[in-house]
Amino acid sequence: MSGSELERTGQKPTGQDxxxxxxxxxxxxxVCPLLAATGREELSPRAKANLVQLLGRDPNALSEQDAATLAGFCLGCGRCKDACSQGxxxxxxxxxxxxxxxxxKAWVWKQWMERSKALWPKAGKAARVIPEGLAPGRLSGLLKLARGLGREPIAPCVRVESFxxxxxxxxxxxxxxxxxxGAAPHWTTAGEAICDGLGLVRINAAFSCCGSGLATAGLLDERLEAARRNVEIWRSAGRPLLVAFCASCTLGLAGYAxxxxxxxxxxxxxxxxxxxAGSLTPLSSLLNSARFVVSQGAPQGTGYHxxxxxxxxxxDETLVxxxxxxxxxxxxxxxxxxGGILQLGAPTLSAQVASRCWKKxxxxxxxxxxxGCSACVLQLSATAPEGIQTAHWLEAIATNDRR
Ligand code: SF4
Ligand code: SF4
Known part of the structure; x- marks a missing residue:
């Protein structure tokens, strides 16, 4: 049910249910990374559950502004949902x-997500030359993301010996x-080359956004529209294997069913x-029994996020x-x-969580x-300490001798 439908049917779209x-x-x-990084109990999932309950009982309990502000303070990571025995x-x-x-914030995020092909490459280039101090307070988070979009691919350090x-x-x-x-066409090229190496017969298609970023930002009608287009493409193609290489997209697509x-x-x-559900497959899982050779110049230290x-x-971890x-x-x-829209609503909180992640x-x-997650690549690239490289695992695989 979409956000608009909830309103049409008279249900309060507060999420009280x-x-x-x-x-x-x-x-x-x-488990809440926002609480761990800030120590602020009012940002915890329990506090937010209480807030939503309160709004359901008394819509005037909080001002519109306060409700909107608190709604912005969540990374949408889902850890609390998984930890909660009460569902x-x-x-x-x-x-x-x-x-x-x-x-x-929702409006900016909508433009950002829906016009990714046009906006992201330009934003990535511009962000490299805009000094951080010049971005107005809340837009500094978006600038950080744009810096992640403008990063150069790493040099591959692994090749596939056999598929x-x-x-x-x-x-x-x-x-x-x-x-x-929008910003990393070399991932698609690498993904296509791996599909070819596996001997898959690729069907060309122009999918929409998976919709998970739109849903996190509360743009539920837009998510539904994107999902409808994606399912129709799959259906028209004869419901073939659907291969994804971004962990967030895979999760978003799985959510349809x-x-x-x-x-x-x-x-x-x-x-x-x-x-x-049966056709959706992470690309990494298709490479489980591939054989790899690590090049001599590969970085000494390696990590996986x-x-x-x-x-x-x-x-993705198994593959890496x-x-x-x-x-x-x-x-x-x-x-x-x-945290998607958190970058717009509370860039300082987002930075605190990132800093804790790197410290650990x-x-x-x-x-x-x-x-293996596109959003994590952007955030890690934008926040990495000096001298640390970050990348999607696709970039680490040499693809020139694969076809
Ligand atoms: S989704 Fe993540 S950030 Fe949001 S309240 Fe739950 S654990 Fe915290
Ligand atoms: S784990 Fe679930 S039931 Fe317990 S405080 Fe958090 S949201 Fe409430």
């Missing part, structure tokens, strides 16, 4: 709050996502929703371990502080930190 059942146990306090969905409720209190051939001849769609389409209200809007029936919205096995063989790999499990990883100079 998503926070019902909160027993104030405080389990979520242990309380704080990030979902915050998304609804944002939808109910749209302001300039598995179990999927040779299988038709596939490659879902690149907004960052690759996992969220009952959304699945009801998007799919003809449950069988088609199941087909969607695990996106915090991922629970359970992480196919396989790529690097017996090299030591430092693992970062702390939130990088991206404490990489030696010259370390290369890889990840």
């Amino acid at each position: 998503l926070t019902e059942g909160c027993v104030l146990c405080g389990k979520c306090l242990e 309380v969905d704080v990030p979902g409720a915050v998304s609804r709050l944002r939808n109910a209190h749209p302001g300039w 598995p051939d179990s999927l040779r001849g299988t038709e596939a769609l490659l879902f690149s996502g907004c960052t690759a389409s 996992e969220t009952p209200a959304l699945a009801g809007e998007l799919f003809q029936d449950q069988a088609e929703a199941g087909q969607w 695990r996106p915090c919205h991922l629970q359970g096995p992480d196919p 371990r396989g790529m690097l063989g017996d090299r030591e790999l430092a693992i970062s499990k702390d939130c990088c502080g991206f 990883l404490a990489p030696a100079p010259g370390t290369l930190v890889l990840t």
Whole structure:
């Protein structure tokens, strides 16, 4: 159900239904990266669950401005949702709050997401020459993101010696996502080359945004529209294998079938929703039995950043371990502080979370930190200490001799 539909049907779009059942146990306090980085209890998931409950009972309990401000203070990482035994969905409720209190931040974020192809390359170039002090307070977060977009690709340090051939001849769609389409076309080129190496028969398609960034910002109608377009492309192509290389996109696309209200809007029936879920495959998992050779000039220190919205096995981490063989790999499990719209609403909080993440990883100079999430690449690149390289794992693989 979209934000607008909630309003049309008379339900309060506060997300109260998503926070019902909160027993104030405080389990979520242990996992919230925003609380860990700031020590501010009022930013904790428990406080936000309470706030949403309060707004549901008495819409005048907070001013419009206060509700909108608090709705901005969440990274949308989902850790609290996974930790909560009562099924309380704080990030979902915050998304609804944002939808109910749209302001300039949501508007800017909408332009930023929907016009990624046109805006991001220009923003990446401009950000390299704009001194940080010149960006007006809240836009400094956006400038940071833009710096991440303007980064140069790293030199590849691994090559594929042999590809598995179990999927040779299988038709596939490659879902690149907004960052690759708007600012990192070399990821798409590398992804395509890997698909070719695997022997997949690629079908060309121009997908929309997966919609997860739009949903986090409360732009639920826009997310629904993007999802409809994506499902139609997949359906028209004969429902083939759908391969994605961004961990956030994979999660966003998986959500189409996992969220009952959304699945009801998007799919003809449950069988088609199941087909969607079954066809969606992270590119990294297709390389599980590939053999890699690490080049002699590869960085001495290597790290892997695990996106915090991922629970359970992480196919990107498995791949990176396989790529690097017996090299030591430092693992970062702390939130990088991206948080999408948080960069606009509270760039200082976002920076605090990022700083904590880097302090805990404490990489030696010259370390290369890889990840599989586009948003994490941007945030890590924008906040990395001097002398630390960050990249999507796709960049680490040499692709010139692959086709
Ligand atoms: S949101 Fe869940 S984990 Fe957090 S205080 Fe409420 S019941 Fe406990
Ligand atoms: S989604 Fe993440 S940042 Fe937001 S309240 Fe939950 S744990 Fe904290």
